Amino acid sequence: MSKAAVSDAIDEPSVAVHPLGQRILIIDDEAGIRDSLETLLTLEGFRVDLAGDGVAGLDQLTRNAYDLMLLDLALPGESGIDLLPRIKALVPDLPVIMITAYGTVGNVVDAIRAGASNFVQKPWDNEKLLADIRIAIGKNRAEQEVVHLKRTLKQRVSFENIVGKSEPMLRLFDLVAQVAPSRSTVLIQGESGTGKELIAKAIHAHSPRRDKPFIPVNTGAVPSDLLESTLFGHERGAFTSAVAAKKGLFEVADGGTLFLDEIGTMRMDMQAKILRVLQDRRFMHVGGTQEIQVDIRIVAATNVNLEQAVKEGRFREDLFYRLNVISLELPPLRNRKEDIPLLANHYLKFYAEENGFPPPELSSEALRLMMDYEWPGNVRELENAMERGVVLSNGPTLSPDLLPQQLRGNTFSTALLEQRPDASLFDVIEDIERRIIADRLERCNWNQTEASEFFRIPLSTLNQKIKRLNIVLKKRGKE
Known part of the structure; x- marks a missing residue:
């Protein structure tokens, strides 16, 4: 040298x-x-x-x-x-x-x-x-x-898997980082599908409680007569099916964070019991006589306007103020459309890796349709659209034909002719047939019998088409 x-x-x-x-x-x-x-x-x-x-x-x-x-x-x-x-x-x-x-x-x-x-x-x-x-x-x-x-941008652009670089999301990331270390109760408000649970997890992950449990419970999904037992636990014999004592989620979350999702749907009598726990950090099992003390942080979320619910007598005013110590508002996707390309590529890559496919690239026309769409289902709807696109794609590009019908309107795209110089009209028809069948299978939760009944064709004929068109079947029951 x-x-x-x-x-x-x-x-x-x-x-x-x-x-x-x-x-x-x-x-x-x-x-x-x-x-x-x-x-x-x-x-x-x-x-x-x-x-x-x-x-x-x-x-x-x-x-x-x-x-x-x-x-x-x-x-x-x-x-x-x-x-x-x-x-x-x-x-x-x-x-x-x-x-x-x-x-x-x-x-x-x-x-x-x-x-x-x-x-x-x-x-x-x-x-x-x-x-x-x-x-x-x-x-x-x-x-x-x-x-x-790079560390700052990584945190701000993907804060605990919350993808976004728009000004509303950057402000939200800053607030999460600021409030996470405290012990204060947080109320997260936003439309369905905006990612309220992800924000709650980010708050927990950046708090001193990060090594303790994070326990989510959708209070709107638990039947009203079971919610009290689910949250507070019960003693043996407290009700007919209580054959053994059981801890509630308040005890399971001790030392950590309890996330009460959809709290705006909670019954008034349960609201009073939740209020007492927030005030004293004490409660009793259903059918119990001894108080149990816990050290938990409450993070609540709702897609309901709680102030309006208070005015209408559907939500306790005192509970609202207990929950609303720190309020975080998640913007709907239609108000941060500059995040759509980032979110789309994130989910395309994620679902491609999950299915063992190379991630397709969004065509300019597909991206234009996505940018023009209002996304009433917010990020969750976009995620589902990208998963669908990955599963149905048979090429390197995600064309408009692969987007859900509500994004495409009533027009069929001839993108296949543009992507493949050797493609003919018959190839386009076959491609459209593939998408129609795959779309119906997806709507039927991949139940082929149900799909064949919808198309009014024998099950054997549908199976032949699935094989001929190389449609990738997914397992039934996937959320």
């Missing part, structure tokens, strides 16, 4: 910076060298610390933060190259410039492999050394800023 090649490998484009009090550690066993470097760097505005050997240098490194290190190759005892791995173990990102009177190609290569940022030979040129130092510090600072930016 030539000296020119080594020089090319070392000299990378970087951004030089002004010192502004930056701190440099010099490790060199020659007092004259240390003094000369200290004078040069101090006059340039750097703060300088000195060490005469590796032991003293490592001690300084554990006690102070540095922007750069100047390290002599030939130190007493442990050489500079041998010392480098220990330096990098302590401060992996610290730029280290090696200084030596023995600037062989082998030494340079060994130093770079060990983690050195650059290599300077004695006697050095002051201006070049200063330039090398500023470039190394600037390059390191730029790299750290990029890492920080």
